[in-house]
Amino acid sequence: MxxxxxxxxxxxxxxxxxxxxxxxxxxxxxxxxxxxxxxxxxxxxxxxxxxxxxxxxxxxxxxxxxxxxxxxxxxxxxxxxxxxxxxxxGVTAGHRSIPLPLRIDGIPSGYVLSSGTFERRTEAGNEWWRTELNYSSAPGMYFSTVITPDGDEPGRPTAGPADGRSRPSTCKAAGGVKVCVAPLQENALTAGGGPQGWLDKITLLGADPAKWTTDVLN
Structure with a gap:
């Protein structure tokens, strides 16, 4: 179960x-x-x-x-x-910055963060987490950036791209962390050098939460 x-x-x-x-x-x-x-x-x-x-x-x-x-x-x-x-x-509402396992530098001025999520769970003794940042590069143009541990998700050893969707993803990994970027529209990242251009702006901070940062977007 x-x-x-x-x-x-x-x-x-x-x-x-x-x-x-x-x-x-x-x-x-x-x-x-x-x-x-x-x-x-x-x-x-x-x-x-x-x-x-x-x-x-x-x-x-x-x-x-x-x-x-x-x-x-x-x-x-x-x-x-x-x-x-x-x-x-039992939920208490408050304001708190959550450390995340990446830093993004040189974000173009026209890019707008539309949503962000952070999920963490433990299954069969294995911890799994997932961060997703959704951006708009222009009106009607969106892309997702998904960060997970670099490995198989517990309970899903045959999982596909880290963003869990069928659209193509471009990925890189370092220090036990993997990041994948996936445009929702074909031209969503064309002006910014494509998916690889966006990945080049991302620094992965490793799998140790003690090294994560709240200063994510720069």
């Missing part, structure tokens, strides 16, 4: 998360949920029963007004909602 995975997202102050459609065209819908520590909460579900069955995504407001979101994978169906609610009740 695979280990349970939890993903916690904190939206920026003043941002109301959207109920975006799914890739198949199914619509996301809002389903009332019990309050979390006295704050407004709801489940994200779908008008498509197939999507709705697999969703356990809870959104609620923190005391400072920010929206928080928690979803999970690999939980027994009977545990999905009660465990998610229990974890949400």
């Amino acid at each position: 695979q280990a349970a995975i939890y993903r916690l997202t904190a939206y920026p102050t003043g941002t109301t998360p959207e109920l975006a459609d799914f890739p198949t065209g199914a619509h996301a819908i809002r389903v009332p949920a019990p309050e979390v520590n006295g704050q407004e909460a709801y489940w994200v579900s779908s008008d498509d029963p197939g999507y709705a069955q697999g969703l356990t995504r809870l959104r609620w407001k923190a005391p400072d007004g920010r929206w928080l979101e928690l979803d999970n994978s690999n939980l027994a169906e009977a545990d999905r909602q009660p465990v998610t609610q229990r974890i949400a009740a």
